[in-house]
Amino acid sequence: METGQRLGVGVIGAGFIGSFHARAWQGVRDADIVAVTSRTRTSAEALAREVQELGVGADVTVHDDIAALVRDPRVDAVWVLTPNFTRVEVVQAITREVTSGRARLIGIAVEKPLGRTVAEAREVLGLVEGAGLLHGYLENQLFSPSITRAHGLVWERGAKAAGTPYLARAAEEHSGPHNTWFWNGADEGGGVLNDMMCHSVEAGRFLLTPPGADTGTWLTPVSVTASINSLKWGRTRYAAELARTYPDVVDYTKSPSEDYAHAVFEFLNGDGEPVVVEATTSWSYVGAGLRLSFELLGPEYSMDSSTLSTESRVFLSRDLQQGRGEDLVEKQNAEQGLMPIVSDEAMSYGYTGEDRAFTADFLAGRQPRESLANGLQVVELLMAAYRSAEMGQTVTWPVDLAGFTPAVAKGEWNPRRK
CATH class of the missing domain: 3.30.360.10 (Dihydrodipicolinate Reductase; domain 2)
Known part of the structure; x- marks a missing residue:
């Protein structure tokens, strides 16, 4: 991590929501998107081009994997925008680099929902807290x-x-x-x-x-x-x-x-x-x-x-x-x-507001109010x-949901079944 007055942000996930955040970044001060990685290099390259065309990042590096992105000395914080089924493994990869000392980060922001189950959401929160990172739950509507x-x-x-x-x-x-x-x-x-x-x-x-x-x-x-x-x-x-x-x-x-x-x-x-x-x-x-x-x-x-x-x-x-x-x-x-x-x-949907707020909090070394604990709740x-x-x-309440997985997620639900 390079110290300075601007926050260098690495984006993990270059799908539909990544483009929304790139456009939102036009209203963010004191931060640049400096690196991108995704499950496919083609989508990562497309998002990097969009970032540069919008003027919200320069010389954006496209990395082949998460480890390389979080080790990038220009990256101070990461935005996790990957699909729900990847959430735990992505956060594991990020925090593994941080706890090993191979990467230095200030914070992590994670898109909704935090997990597909309570168990997954608890694991994500535990990993991030264990790595000592500031954290934000990317719930855009609260910032509309x-x-x-x-x-x-x-x-x-x-x-x-x-x-x-x-x-x-x-x-x-x-x-x-x-x-x-x-x-x-x-x-x-x-x-x-x-x-x-x-x-x-x-x-x-x-x-x-x-x-x-x-x-x-x-x-x-x-x-x-x-x-x-x-x-x-x-x-x-x-x-x-x-x-x-x-x-x-x-x-x-x-x-x-x-x-x-x-x-x-x-x-x-x-x-x-x-x-x-x-x-x-x-x-x-x-x-x-x-x-x-x-x-x-x-x-x-x-x-x-x-x-x-x-x-x-x-x-x-x-x-x-x-x-x-x-x-x-x-x-x-x-x-x-x-x-x-x-x-x-x-x-209008709040993406600009949330990106601006989390950037300011991370730069100030301050834990965002809308944290991953809110995401777990x-x-x-x-x-x-x-x-x-x-x-x-x-x-x-109280209700024990630690081992619960919805029937829909297990393929066991069909209201038309007789």
């Missing part, structure tokens, strides 16, 4: 400007006068992922509940927690009632479409992953009051594109936000022949008609939701 601004105002103007909020609603919906491994339950760790409810649960907890307070301390879980289903992609027609689009996908007529999930999490807050997070997620929403919506309700106030309620829109008539793309909004489902424009998705909540859905009843 529309959420952080509303959160601060509601607590200052509403909660201070009328009392703490009691209900948070969060939903994330789109038409489905763009990579095979997301659709395979064993690789993903489940379906949409694991993939996207991790966002909604943490956003809900954040909204219910006072600014500056630790979410895990302020909110004590009491119970969860959840349900999951395969509404669209388990149907014969759409299972066949998946098979055509992603040749290595599992047979969704036999072993689907859930494309819809709903959960109600009950907590006691720091005042001893009952509060609720309602979370809904789906891969079966067909609309303009990715829809993120949030609500917070309190005794004399409320807030709401939706990413598809944008300031700008465009209209393209039926006479225009349009090629497919996602230039207006992520997970775009049409190229004609009245379309919302998300002017800066990396900023989220996985515990998600696994309890899976258990509730499988049992068809409310799960209450």
Whole structure:
């Protein structure tokens, strides 16, 4: 590691999310992306070129493996953006180099979810803490400007006068992922509940927690009632479409992953009051594109936000022949008609804010508030939701989830099976 006033960041994983972080880095000061590695060199080289074209890193080194990247003297911290099924082995490789003394790092930031099970998430946290690294959980929605601004105002103007909020609603919906491994339950760790409810649960907890307070301390879980289903992609027609689009996908007529999930999490807050997070997620929403919506309700106030309620829109008539793309909004489902424009998705969705915050914390030698411990808490909540859905009843705390793996992840779940 080279000391200095700028943070050198190595990116591990060069897929879709890597490009989002590269674009987000245009709003980050005092840090550069200096190195990239990925499971395929071609994707790593493509991300390195994008980084340099965006001006968020110069002379970006493409490494063939993780060990070489973390030993790079220009790398002070790493961002782990690899698929869920690689999470443990990637963190093992990083921390092995650090604990052996072959590499010197300040910190590590890990994308959601922290693991496919509680056991995996605990192992990741234990490895990082054992290596003595600062750590951040890359939960972008907590850094979305529309959420952080509303959160601060509601607590200052509403909660201070009328009392703490009691209900948070969060939903994330789109038409489905763009990579095979997301659709395979064993690789993903489940379906949409694991993939996207991790966002909604943490956003809900954040909204219910006072600014500056630790979410895990302020909110004590009491119970969860959840349900999951395969509404669209388990149907014969759409299972066949998946098979055509992603040749290595599992047979969704036999072993689907859930494309819809709903959960109600009950907590006691720091005042001893009952509060609720309602979370809904789906891969079966067909609309303009990715829809993120949030609500917070309190005794004399409320807030709401939706990413598809944008300031700008465009209209393209039926006479225009349009090629497919996602230039207006992520997970775009049409190229004609009245379309919302998300002017800066990396900023709006919170990627810029989280990268900026973790960079500042690592440079200051300060442990980020949104830590991997938060990531573990989220996985515990998600696994309890899976258990509730499988049992068809409310799960209450304390609950032992150390050996639990969702039936979806084991290929043993099919709501159409008679």
